[in-house]
Amino acid sequence: MKPRPPAIRKTPTLKDVAREAGVSIAAVSYSLNGGGTIGEEVRARVREVSDRLGYRPNRSAQSVRTGRNTTLGLVLPDLRNPYYPALAQSVEHAARQAGYTVVLIDTSGSMENEIDGMRHLEDQGVAGAIWCRTSSQDTSEEEDERFAMPVVVIGAPGLTYDNVTINDREGGQQLARHLLAMGHKRFGILSGKSVAEGKDERKNGFLAELGGTGEVAWQHKSPFSIDLDQDVLDVLERRDVTALMCGNDMIAIGALRAARQLGIAVPEELSVVGFDDIPWASIVTPALTTVNQPVAEMAAAALTLLLDRLAEPHRPIRHYKVGVRLVQRDSVGRPPA
DSSP states (O other): OOOOOOOOOOOOOHHHHHHHHTSOHHHHHHHHHTOSSOOHHHHHHHHHHHHHHTOOOOHHHHHHHHOOOOEEEEEESOTTSTHHHHHHHHHHHHHHHTTOEEEEEEOTTOHHHHHHHHHHHHHHTOSEEEEEOOSSSOGGGGGGOOOSSOEEEESOOOSSSEEEEEOHHHHHHHHHHHHHHTTOOEEEEEEETTSOTTOOHHHHHHHHHHTTTSEEEEEEEEOSSSOOOHHHHHHHHTOOOSEEEESSHHHHHHHHHHHHHHTOOTTTTOEEEOSBOOGGGGTSSSOOBEEEOOHHHHHHHHHHHHHHHHHOTTSOOOEEEEOOEEEOOTTOOOOOO
16 A cells, blocks of 8 residues: 555635635735724634634735735854854744744855855845854955845944944953952963954953953964864963963863863863853853853844834944843862962
């Protein structure tokens, strides 16, 4: 006997709801969309039947009929980093609350893929896009990239697009203040390799807060990954610093793993701090001291800027900066005597 094909449930239509509720198709449409001069009793009956049958509006058909596109694009650098799935979830939730769906593109950390992804969203005719840019390209060059859709950038300031950024500098200062208060005087820095030279505000804030109080023994660049290069492992093995500032939590978690492999006790011999407060930060051992970014606030701000731009295409560019806060956990202690 040949296996039967999977059963596919018939999707209820507007006509099915109208037949079941005993009203016209127009009355169903008005009842569900809030239009027309329909009595409350009819509206209530239509909604009850709609819920019971499991009717879902055809958004594509609605877009054609009303001329309102309800699809947005979201371009993210690397879904392997837990920070970005959390951001994507927040954007999707905020968009859904506003009546929009989201198309997601993961660019695997490639600036070229980012531009291709944005062009793809253009070709698909999305209403607008939220672009979480990598830091690999100098933002002054963004003037060369124009798109035929409204764009909001997350994480990279600039003059071309509405953007949402975090106070990276303040976060770096908070980390430095905390480590200095714990008695640390000699530091190592692992900053992100993709961040343009001179634009690493996390590191700049950290260095500014140290002033002449602490000494930076060495600085290295690392990919935003838990896999650290051999030259970083070599410098950690020298054991010549008591505290390590990392450009993000992925690097910091890689440093925790490397310290364990090298027999360096954290935080007894080496204190480690990160940045972002990704979900992993609270469950690694020892739990990571880091700087929290308010992901939900960033997503809501980006969506608000995008919807405002759709409503007012010619309004001035807006910039929104969110604050950060230090999260103290177990990876920081006092330096060894």
